[in-house]
Amino acid sequence: MSQMLAEIRQQPAALAKTLTSELRSTEKLKKYLATRRPKFIVLAARGTSDNAAQFGRYLLEIATGIPVSLAAPSIYTLYKAPPSFEGSLVIAISQSGESTDTNLVLERARAQGAFTIGITNEADSSLAKLAEHVFLVRAGREKSVAATKTYTGQLLALYLIAYALGAQVSLDDLRLVPDWTAEALTVEEAIRARAERYRFMDHALVVGRGLNYSNAFEFALKMMETCYVVAERFSSADLMHGPIAMVTHSFPAFLFAPPGVTWPSTRELVEKLHGLGAETLVITDRSNKEAKEVSRAVVLPMSLARKSAIPVELFTPIPYIVPAQLFAAHLASIKGLNPDEPRTLSKVTKTM
């Protein structure tokens, strides 16, 4: 079995451990932030961590009402023109904690009086030393080059930050996420069988919206890294503004399809794609009954109906990425590739 597959399966335990271990310091952070509400929030990251940051961008803005921006590291590293970050909260996300450019963003921001948080897997990393508050993703060492358990761990840390900022993120609901993730793993054999169909796929389209927009980036990245598929990723709205012209007969499309406010536009897009002759596969759960009626579907066993989170799909991004990770890992094997050793890549990438 590949390391990637083993690490995908470690996620429920890793998430439960991270949640339990980080709760106390989250409450401390909450007290600290209660009297120091940031004027805006900046997220800095690269690669998979940048996809987690993209999730944070939606979660934190929706849940806290504080404007959020994704940092453009080259503005610090190449142009040496850091903007003014007084009164802001700057969050850097890095699996290794040794990403030179995102660490530089954090350092510059802290020097300007921003409050800084680091999210990393490594307690002894440069990032853990630089940041004023550290969330440790307690996923254990990630050996596969393709990140999986650190991505979901980073998403979990972002929920805790939203909670610490006073958002309506229920810890009771959050405690269900490791279980939902375990339930998501039960679809593995169905996913493996389905992946056979895609043996000769060389390009693809992945669509997500709102809270699951980052999952579209992450699914596409896993397919690029481990299956060498040229995978495009868009929100349904951005796709309609031009790129949809490239979609033709037999184009493979993957869509995240939670229930809630993003579903009507996702359903509309599924129908449009079918009209163009594309073949869709949606990732959804039992509480979105329409999804499996309009498209081939991976249906997760969890059901959101029993919970009352607002928005209803608030806690879908972690369980929903699991079938995507499984799909990429199995498709790589089906294509005769080793998902643990993508050509050209190494685990720690340093860029400036």
Place this chain on the structure above:
Amino acid sequence: MSQMLAEIRQQPAALAKTLTSELRSTEKLKKYLATRRPKFIVLAARGTSDNAAQFGRYLLEIATGIPVSLAAPSIYTLYKAPPSFEGSLVIAISQSGESTDTNLVLERARAQGAFTIGITNEADSSLAKLAEHVFLVRAGREKSVAATKTYTGQLLALYLIAYALGAQVSLDDLRLVPDWTAEALTVEEAIRARAERYRFMDHALVVGRGLNYSNAFEFALKMMETCYVVAERFSSADLMHGPIAMVTHSFPAFLFAPPGVTWPSTRELVEKLHGLGAETLVITDRSNKEAKEVSRAVVLPMSLARKSAIPVELFTPIPYIVPAQLFAAHLASIKGLNPDEPRTLSKVTKTM
């Protein structure tokens, strides 16, 4: 001749007209903003206009030091959770001025006390009525579905906004841009001949960084819209963090290669891509002598050396997109497609 090609050629005159016509109101705006410096800036747009916004994100942050964010319209339209925009500057960009979702962002922001600017081609549009200050892109009616002259006009407006915010954007330098754009058009025949080589290209990679990052998005979008090429777009740094694994022998790659701080990492990437057997084509100008030594190159006749803008590539994005637009228009014709009528698309796209 296609409308798209005709409109590409209208750009020098359109830019000169927009610049002359908007100068007086820019000076007025500058006086107004002198005493009301925004705490942060938010840009809202879709499609090609969103690529212009991506440019604005880099330009305004680098040149003014004010933090900049790209709005996620679904947070307003679907989640109905607009963040707090007091004391900010919100800029909406739309060719037609009738983009429902970006107009909603502007409306909500204005209601919260943000100062609002609209950039549009249409003086009588909803956006022109909603915004407190309007920049009119005086490019004439854009008939081609694939936007070209409105994109460069939007970039010009963003330079004027940077100037109005007190940035070191010299109007004397800016006045050279229409001439540089005219010079860029002289490479058309060389581009057309070169495009023949790509007759059977069905996927591609476009790379840009910093101020030319948005051009990578825009070049890829033109190829998706008019040539149906599955075109990926990345910064050189993001490409290294995973997606480069998909690059294999004969992968076509296009890179924006201005002189200045982004060139060393771009050159490094060109060499890496060659090592993987990919074929590169760089867009550069006479002042970057190294570029044409390391790669096949489109060399624009302009030379930045005579000017002293900081950063040196500050005014490259408008002339540099011209060969990309020409390439897409000619490649579409070579592929037997009509670039004015991309399948599936219409000129005004409304999404929520």
